Amino acid sequence: MADRDPRTPETASPEPVLREATAGDLPGIQAIYAHHVAHGTGSYEYEAPDLAEMQARWEKIRSHDLPWLVCEDVATGHLLGYAYAGLFHGRIGWRFVVEDSVYVHPDHTGQGIGELLLRELLRRCEALGYRQMMAVVGDGENRGSIRLHEKLGFERIGTAKDTGWKFGRWLDTVYMQKTLGVGGSEPPPAGA
Template structure:
């Protein structure tokens, strides 16, 4: 567990999922950083939480005073085929107004550590590459944590009336 600016990075709890859903809904409605077009329901978040727990994969929150959730991160399976079982995709989101405070870095650092402890060997980041503050900031965040760009996919998403590219970044967590 890490602390940054009165925020603790800890394992998510079922009671945190409403705040997680609210944070995610902001990005679904207002940005192209996620390709979801409708916010996830509380049941969908509970299903994701339960699935990750069953797989032994980390789901973290940045919790502030009064257990206010300032952000979250989790590692989910990269692809469903069994040979990919040691590779995950990371997800990191911060509450509006909580960016630029080091929380994304604290969440990602803890996620990397806990994922390695769970037997993960490779972590993939799929980042929308657009002229918004979030895409370039996410690319820079991942680069600071040892991720290398491994590819770009052109115009693979269409949201809010525009085509969006993605940048693929990867980091090894285990011995080769």
């Protein structure tokens, strides 16, 4: 019998898995987002979207061939968080810029789930040829989101004052940006 590594508890759970979201993940995604809408200021929505609306949002992201990732605890099958990239603006001149969204299950914040998701999202968007990723952080006091983005190389490029109204107070919106690949140092490929 092989000796057990004393640094690894026998009940250690496997590492969480990052993968593309499926339609079967939408109830878990909706529940995570509903919590953030009801209790947080990262989203300026007041009412959580229902499952049909979340499916429409997911399908819109997929229609642009953009990544929508989930982080799953493989031992339990529960979603620990999700992240996706959306078009920053719909006009053609913005087509090389995406915006990230990252939400972590409230029982799993502070465990590195957001970093896993955002790091993989960045990698996939760069591989797809995007040149910039924007973060639009609801609530200028959302230190967790700001720190996460800074840790992964985003720079704060501005703050829009008093742009969100939620829970009876005005909220600032922080804009952050990260260059992907060659960024703006080269023109896009011909025909792109």
